[in-house]
Amino acid sequence: MSLDPHLVQPDLTALESFILKAKSVSGRVSDANMAENQLGALECVYTEGPYTFHGSYFGKVDQIGQELIFFKDSPIWGANHYAKLIDKQAFSLRKAEEVVAVSRSACYYQEHRFLGRWHYEVDGYSYEDDNSGDVRFFQGMQTISNGEKLLYLIYYHGGLIETALVES
Numbered sequence: 001m002s003l004d005p006h007l008v009q010p011d012l013t014a015l016e017s018f019i020l021k022a023k024s025v026s027g028r029v030s031d032a033n034m035a036e037n038q039l040g041a042l043e044c045v046y047t048e049g050p051y052t053f054h055g056s057y058f059g060k061v062d063q064i065g066q067e068l069i070f071f072k073d074s075p076i077w078g079a080n081h082y083a084k085l086i087d088k089q090a091f092s093l094r095k096a097e098e099v100v101a102v103s104r105s106a107c108y109y110q111e112h113r114f115l116g117r118w119h120y121e122v123d124g125y126s127y128e129d130d131n132s133g134d135v136r137f138f139q140g141m142q143t144i145s146n147g148e149k150l151l152y153l154i155y156y157h158g159g160l161i162e163t164a165l166v167e168s
Contacts, residue, residue: 010071010076010077010160012135012136014051015051015069015071015076015077015135016114016135018048018051018053018069019053019069019077019114019135020114021046021048022046022048022051022053022055022067022069023067023114039058040058041056041057041058042056042057042058043055043056043057050071050072051069051070051071052069052070052073053067053068053069054067054068054069054070055067055068060093061085061088061093062082062083062084062085063081063082063083064080064081064082064083065080065081065083066078066079066080067079067080067158075161076160076161077135077158077159077160077161078158078159078161079156079157079158079159080156080157080158081154081155081156081157082154082155082156083152083153083154084152084153084154085151085152086150086151086152086153087149087150087151090146090149090151091144091146091151091152095123095125096144096151096152098122099122099123099125099127099144099152100127100142100144100152100154102120102122103118103120103122103127103129115131115133115134115135115138115140116131117129117130117131124146125144125145125146125151126144126145126146127142127143127144128142128143128144128145129141129142130142131156133159135159135160136159136160137158137159137160138157138158138159139156139157139158140155140156140157141153141154141155141156142154142156
């Protein structure tokens with residue numbers, strides 16, 4: 001990725017720290033921080049200092065979502081995901097959300113990161129997060145399985161938004 005030398009990239013350490021906070025606030029288990037908009041999407045907005053997180057999620061069982069982070073009202077980072085409940089008979093949405101939330105929280109709080117390979121066991125279910133890249137550009141897949149049986153998956157990708165490179 002070629003960057004304009006006259007512009008300064010966002011502080012990646014501060015950005016990653018804010019992403020971790022925003023992702024823990026926007027957890028899907030209780031939807032406590034969510035509000036439904038006119039289009040039927042659940043939305044979460046979280047602001048701290050010059051950063052604002054805006055998440056928008058459509059669907060329940062099978063879901064698509066977008067997360068954007070703004071720095072002083074300019075978009076600087078984004079991520080998209082598609083989540084699918086593979087076996088609706090053997091695994092409930094409530095359980096999928098619980099396993100994802102517990103596993104992600106463990107990664108966010110124990111490891112202080114949201115990217116990088118992660119494996120976690122919750123109530124006999126295996127949560128795997130396999131991804132490549134870093135906060136600037138990444139892609140990955142999260143799965144929940146019971147033994148060899150795939151129950152739930154999430155494909156995701158994202159990174160810096162080039163137009164968001166702002167002068168300090």
